[in-house]
Amino acid sequence: MKHSVKKIVTGALAAVLVMGAAGCAGTGTGQEWPTKPVTVVVGYAAGGGSDLIARKLAEGMAEELGQPFNILNVSGGSASIAGQQVCDAPADGYTMLAGPMNVASPWRVCNYIDAGWEDFYSLIGANSWYAILVSKNSQFKTYQDLIAYGKENPGKLKWGHSGYGSMNQVSGDLMLDIVGVEAVSVPYGGGSEAATKVIAGENDFTWLPLNDAADFINSGDLVALCVTSAEDRTIATIGGEYTAPTMLKDYPECEKLDGILGWGLHVPRGTDEAAMKRIVEAFEKTANSAEYAEYCKSINVTPACVVGEAADRQAAFMESFIAWGLYDMDMAAEGVTPEDFEIPTVQDFAWPPNERASGAKAWPAG
Structure with a gap:
């Protein structure tokens, strides 16, 4: 069954589109990271799943790394407004995105911003139903x-x-x-x-x-x-x-x-390897802690700790799921198809699914 939906672009989202955004750029950072507070931009309103998981992960990682993790909620445009804000910031580990593992999946086919899952290192910390x-x-x-x-x-x-x-x-x-x-x-x-x-x-x-x-x-x-x-x-x-x-x-x-949900943090892929290693270490320690597991239980989710290629595979699969789902329901941007971005259907999905996946910056070793 097809669904016809009137697409409404808010003023804020229109401003993003006018900026003609591209993927996230990278800059170097020193080995002493972090030396200042970290901003976690949540692409959805406060109180939702992305927000709750982000705040708990940020709390534990701040304790591990010795710097505050400040939460900023920027909703709208299927999190593309928040995503653009993160992509526009220096990729130095001090600005990261929070949202589901599929957060970037609709951006290209909906003509929101030119960025996708391969522009981020995704660290998945929880699953639900x-x-x-x-x-x-x-x-x-x-x-x-x-x-x-x-x-x-x-x-x-x-x-x-x-x-x-x-x-x-x-x-x-x-x-x-x-x-x-x-x-x-x-x-x-x-x-x-x-x-x-x-x-x-x-x-x-x-x-x-x-x-x-x-x-x-x-x-x-x-x-x-x-x-x-x-x-x-x-x-x-x-x-x-x-x-x-x-x-x-x-x-x-x-x-x-069943099993298509996952929430966590998304760090721009241009982030320096030394900083990224510190981020992954703090994330893994937090996500595997007893305190975090108890919190997840209290909000009816299952704790997880997915990083590396496993996270890339999940994010790429969700891109197929979301992009083709939108297209089949006549909700992709006019004249745009997932094929334009070499996104395979769920039935044809295999790893790596396209050149973007093959060319994505590798995760830091170790």
Whole structure:
């Protein structure tokens, strides 16, 4: 099923486009890195999954490296505004991007900025599952109820997400295609904002990773009707626990949505090798700590520590998933196809997928 979507470019995003951005440039840095605070630019609103993971990783890395890690939220344009800001800064390790592993996937096919996953070293620190989330006051008590209503009333349901081209929107549209429901799509600046609109009764549901709405789920204001994990999941709230059933039993095709989430930090690939080694060491120590694991559990995510070629492979695969998903839904920029950037389909994906991957700057040795 194709979806026609009116593309709206904000003034801020238009300004980015006028700048005619290219990929991230590199500059050298000394071995004493860091000697000043680090800025972590989160491409989404405060309170969402990208923001929560970024803040916890930044906290641990600041302690390891002896310098503050300051969080700056810059939402809009599927994180391309934040991405441009990071690319425009010197690639010296002092400015990095925070977001999902697919953060750069829509940028080129949507004609936002000329940068992609290969312009960053991605350090993935957590994974999670998607869920259909409704207000505690919703008329829908099971996901079967919601889907049945949607089939009987095409176009009546409204659902919110974190912006056109975002992983939440693309995967949410795919989920709706799989279950056979036509719903009105409403974009917001981040997952947290989309969640609040459901609580306020403005939308019927949202499709988010569990940790994107962790506080609202824990408070009981949002209820997870189902999850994309292979098994049912126990959801902890201040009022007690309940079980969110897997939707894979009724819709096995949704299995392709399991395991596609990952959050972390993205460091410009031009960063000096000595600084990058320090960043990776601090990241690995933080991501593997007991304190971090306990925090991840509290927000319904699984801790991870993925760097190096494994991270590159995941990011490249997500580029295929997102870019072709947008194109198939008529949401790529007019006249643009993933083939223009040698992006293979998911079915044809192999490593390395294209010359950009083959020519990407190697990760620092050791």
